Each structure stands twice: as C-alpha cells, then as structure tokens.
Amino acid sequence: MSPLVSPYKNFDELSFPADHPGRAVTDSYYANRDMMLRTHTSAHEVEMFRRGETRWLLTADVYRRDEIDASHYPVFHQVEGARIFDASPSGMKQVEEDNARVSNILAKSNIVIEDIPHISPTNPVQHNHDPVFSELVAKNLKLSLNNLLLKVFGGVAGISKQEPLRVRWIEAYFPFTSPSFEVEVFFQGKWLEILGCGVIRQATLDTAGVENKIGWAFGLGLERIAMVLFGIPDIRLFWSTDPRFVSQFEQGKITTFQPYSKYPSCFKDVSFWLPQNSEIHENDFCDIVRDTAGDLVEDVKRIDHFVHPKTNRTSLCYRINYRSMDRSLSNEEINHVQSQVASQLVERFEVEIR
Template identity: 70%
Template sequence: MHQLRLLQKCHGAYRRLSSSANTGPLEILGAHHPTDSFTNVGPSILSKIPLRLHTQPGHPLSTLRSIIESHFPTYSHLSSFSPLVTPFKNFDELSFPKDHPGRSPTDSYYINKNLMLRTHTSAHEVDVFGRGEDKWLLTADVYRRDEIDASHYPVFHQMEGARLFSADKASMKELEEDNEYLERVLEKSNIIIEDIPHISPSNPVQETHDPVHAELVAKNLKLSLNSLILRLFGGAASNAEPLRVRWIEAYFPFTSPSFEVEVFFRGKWLEILGCGVVIQSTLDTASMFYSCSSFFLSTGFYTLYIDVKNKIGWAFGLGLERIAMILYSIPDIRLFWSTDERFLSQFKPGDITTTFKAYSKFPSCFKDVSFWNAVAAPLHENDFCDLVRDVAGDLVEDVKMIDSFVHPKTNRSSTCYRINYRSMDRSLSNEEVNELQKVVVARLIDEFRVEIR
C-alpha cells in the first residue's frame, strides 16, 4: 500500500470519490466520470494521464516527436487531444469488427461502458479529417492492458500522420510530380529499399477507389516514409553499409492496402511502423458527422460543409518508445517514466545519436504466486498484470507465467506467476518486496476469488 500512496502523492492525478471500488466517480483531468461494471482503470494508470511525456522539453520522446515534425514542416502538428474517447470513436468509426479482441476489457481500459482511454491515435482520425486537415501529424499517449516486460508498458506514445488528396486529374498530376521528386532524392541517398507491389490480390485496392489513384497514393506513402526513415536511421549508415528498409504486406481494419515497415539496424530487422491507404468509410464518416459547423445569423440557420468524401489518402502510425529504444539503445521501457537526472541528463534536444549508458543495475527479487482459478471466471493474464501494476507500479520489471495446468480429477485450473521486482533507481529490501507481495496476494483473493496454493 505504500507504493499506491506514493503514486497518489507524487502525481495527484486521480481521486476516488467513494471508498468502494467502482461505485463512485473518478476524477480525471479535472472532470468527474461515473463508474460501472466496465470500469477497470486503476491508480497506476490514472497517475500517468497528466504527464504527457511527448511534450516535456528535453525528454527523448519529445525530441523524437520534434524531429519527425520537422521532417513534415507543412503538416499541422497536433498534440492536445484528450485521451478520453468513446468506444464508438475508438473502434466503430474506424471499421473495427464487432468481435475484435481490442474491445474487450481485458485488452483496453474503460472508465465506464461509454468512455475509455484511447488505444491508438487513430481514434481522432475522423475528428481531424472532418475539420478540413489534409496534412497532419498527431502525437498522443495511448493506453492498452498488456503484459509486463522490458518492451511493454500500459501507457505509451504514438504518432499518427496522414495526407489526403483530391481524387481529380489535376491533384493526381501533382501527386505524380511529388512522387518523381521523392524518387530522385532517394536514388541519391545511401539506402536500399526492398519493396513489394503497391497493390496485390492479397492487399487489394478498395472497391470505391480508382486503382490508378490508389496506386499513386500508396506509392507516395512509401516514398514519404522511406524519406522519414532515412532521416531517423540514416545517420548510422556508412558509405560501405547503406540503410536497408523492407516493406511487408499487412492487415489493419482502417486501411487497404496496408503495410508494415522494417529497418535493418545494428544487425537486426526491426519493425518500425504500420500504414496504408485510408479506408474510405472513415472519410465518409468524417463528412457525415464532423465536417460541418453550424451557427445562427440574423437570417437563420446555416451549415458549412467540408467535403472529404471525394478525397483519397494515406495514414501511418508509429510508436515513439519503440523507435527511441532502438535509436538510443534504451533497454527498459520503464526508463522513459524515470525522473532520475542520471537518465534525463543523457539526452539533448535535437539529438538522436546518443547511446544510453546504464547508470545502475540494482538487484532483482523474485516472488512466485500460485493459485487455483475461480471456476466461474478464470483470471486473464492482463488482469493479473494490471493488478500487479496497481500495487507495485514501476517497481516490477517483468511478470511471467511459469506454470499452468488443469487437475485431471477436479478439472480445476491452476496458474503460477513469477514477479520480478527491481527498481531502476535504488535497491529494494526484501521486507519492502514482501509487503508488496502480500498486497498482490490479498487483492487476488478479494477481487478474483482465487485459492492460493
């Protein structure tokens, strides 16, 4: 409980207005929100909401954001959208299937049935397109219930970029010229690109799109992102060793054709981002619901329409932490949340050539917990990880399931998890870890009705 009180004291980002869990409203960013049976967000997550690391000067995530924005100087640069969105906005507006696993409370954080923490920056696509933005970058913190290890964290930062084109002859001619210019620049650069067809039977053009237009847009997407990747990773390429990039077919609910991009960096192929041609229904929704502003004049009621239905465009999304960990050789994603000057002082604004130097490696302390699951409701791994985060916050380095079996006679399922407690900034005493572990076990019994073995 000491760790929970510390989170509250340090950040002051949340306050339960009722002593009973999920019965009183939550205060988030100055507003009160009711809770219900869907509510699954705890103090360790709520404490992160006001921090917005991507806007803190000198922070490596902020530096990376600024460099990407400088590469697209004519785009609108957006970073102030609230993380609270409706499930409709987060999923339905982007054509997510009704049975998509991301909708589940085991995968996403819900304030209540009708309000959640965004799981991706794409939740704001319709808003931005609908207000007439044709070229934009949007950076934000996003939230997903996930495992605990060195590369996963329940809060991370994404940047989304998009560009729209009018689907007419003149605009397509300009697009062709832009593609030719980008091709000339890349041909002179120290980069090898392993490409794939812009459109294929397994990565099809949308029925509502002219195949010629879709081909040009997909090509522009690739050229634009190859140029960005060269900006970010090209500094490590030498005359003898060019930067290598490869494109891979992918599937996303909100783009088609869709692609993933990998970079060969420091001896490994690393996935960098996902992208594709925007699903036209997203633009149709933007026109239908968000493309008008209404006002009264003395003569009556008027509506102004911004038409995005007759446009075609591309979008991409990348994780700032993932790229920063690669560029700076940062080994543990928890470090981005550290306020230790030994971490923060290593990075300078505008510099992506720094190699992180470890300043300490404090000892770890393993604790196992084994239990019989409740018969009616087996415990989901994400629920267990979230409980551990609520109790111990960033004092947990990783959580691993080390055993799972079903009793042959009783048919009861048993699970054993190993929790690795390790601070990035100080040594933890065994007594302190034991107290945290006691809280974990107590909450397991109270909230999930498990039987400790």
C-alpha cells in the same frame, strides 16, 4: 485532445469489426460503457479530417492493457500522420509530381529498399478506388515514409556508404486502411518493425464528410523507436526523473544510453487455484501487479499451468521479477508488496492461494 473517447470514435469510425479483440475489456481501459482511454492516435483521424486539413501530424499518449516486460507499458506515445489528395485528374497529377520529386531524392541517397507490389489479391485496392490512382497514392506513402526513415535513421552511427540504410516493406492488415503495410528497418544486425500504414479506408473519409478525396495514413510508437536509437533497455526508464537518466540526453542529439547501475532482481512466485468454471486473463493479473507494485516490476511470466486430474480445478503460477531502476530493494519490502498482490487476487478473483 482528450485521451477519453467513445468506443464508437476509437473503433467504429475506423471500421473495426464488432468482434475485434481490441474492443475487449482485457485489452483496453474503459471508464464506463460510453467512454474509454484511446488505444491509438487513429481515434482522432475523423476529427482531423473534419477540420479540413489535407496533411497533418498528431502526437498523443495512448493506453493499452498489456503484459509486463521491458518493452510494454500501459501508457505510451504515438505519432499519427496523414495526407489526402483530390480524387481528380489534377489530384493525380499532383501525386505523380510528388512521387517523381521524392524518388529523385531517394535515388541520390544511401538507402536500399525492399519493396512489394502495390496491388495484391490479399491486400486489395478498395472497390470504390481507381486502381491506378490507388497505386500512385500507395507509392506516395512509401516514398514519403522511406524519406522519413532516412531522416530518422540515416545519420545514426553504424549506417554508412559501406552499410546503407535498409528498409523492408511487408503486407499487413489494419481495419482502417487498404492496401496496408508494415515497415521494418535493418538496424544493429536485425530487422525492427517501425510503423504501420496504408491507403485510408474511404469509409473513414466519408464519416468525416470529406468528399472526392483519397489519401494515406501511418502510425508509429515513439518509445519503441527511442529505445532503438538511444539503446534504452527498459521502457520504465522513460518515466524516471532520476538525474542520472535525464541528464544523458539533449534536445536534437542521439546519444547512446549509459547504464548507471543494474540493481539486483528479487523474484517472487505466486501460485493459486482458480474458482471452478472461471478464468483469469493474463492482462488482468498484470493490472493487479501494476496497481500494487507500480514500476518496481520488471517483468511477469506464467511458469506453470496445471489441471488437477481428480477435481478438474486449474492452478496457475506466475513469477514476478521485482527490480527498481533507481535503488536496491529489500526482501522485507518486496514480501510486503507480494502479500498485497496475493490479497488483491483473492479479493478480486476469489482465487485460493496455494
């Protein structure tokens, strides 16, 4: 499926409100007014349901404008999964039987689940859903994903009979599901957010032309889970072709990443005055840095924000940490890159370099 979709497909088909921040040009990549790079795999939910599939998994690259640090990258990968049932007595019986089957599996497994009520005033059942059926579907979602997490994390070193897999469910909000949840796993001494999910908005199924159905959907980021399981410290490494990185991994095996080198950082600051009555979004600044320096940048932090008391002009200062994953960087090389960053700031935002 093409990564280029319409904003209607990416947002409106999924009940995103008109003022949702994800629609902003500072958060998403627009090719033009009518087309954008998908920000999530949910953009294809309606398309998948129209095919008549009752359960499916979809994996794709997604794109977001974001800050620069070790865990954020403008492109990453998501898995979207969904399952729907007939909204009928026979469909309800199918859900009940499946719930009993998976409950039996989990009862015999080394997993501890911290759950929350399926029905909550702040995380409501949809008005056009039977509350009893919706609760059964939410339970089916939880059981299915608890089983998935058991498969993914249950065999990892450090989780044993003395230390079972711990899973925690938290209420959440997503425009395209209700009730909605986030799921966390306790791994290596801390709770890690793994995925978001919920009972599918009936409006989504209606838009797809799917009648008399009820179901659930979830989405998770692959890089985030891989970083946890393999101990990979920097998301940029996923795009490396360095044999020292690639050769460490085999299909179907989870092994801990062994750092092959830690090259020194090269810090550079850029300070500038903004034009009167103007602003620069941090994601815009990060995009200039990415466009100019590519993967040579490890992180970007704003270290100063100053408003002159007499002129009322605003000054910003950002610290850019340049560090290659594969080689040492020379000061001369980075001075040249830093100069290009400053030139792009002047050209695109008419700032005054200090």
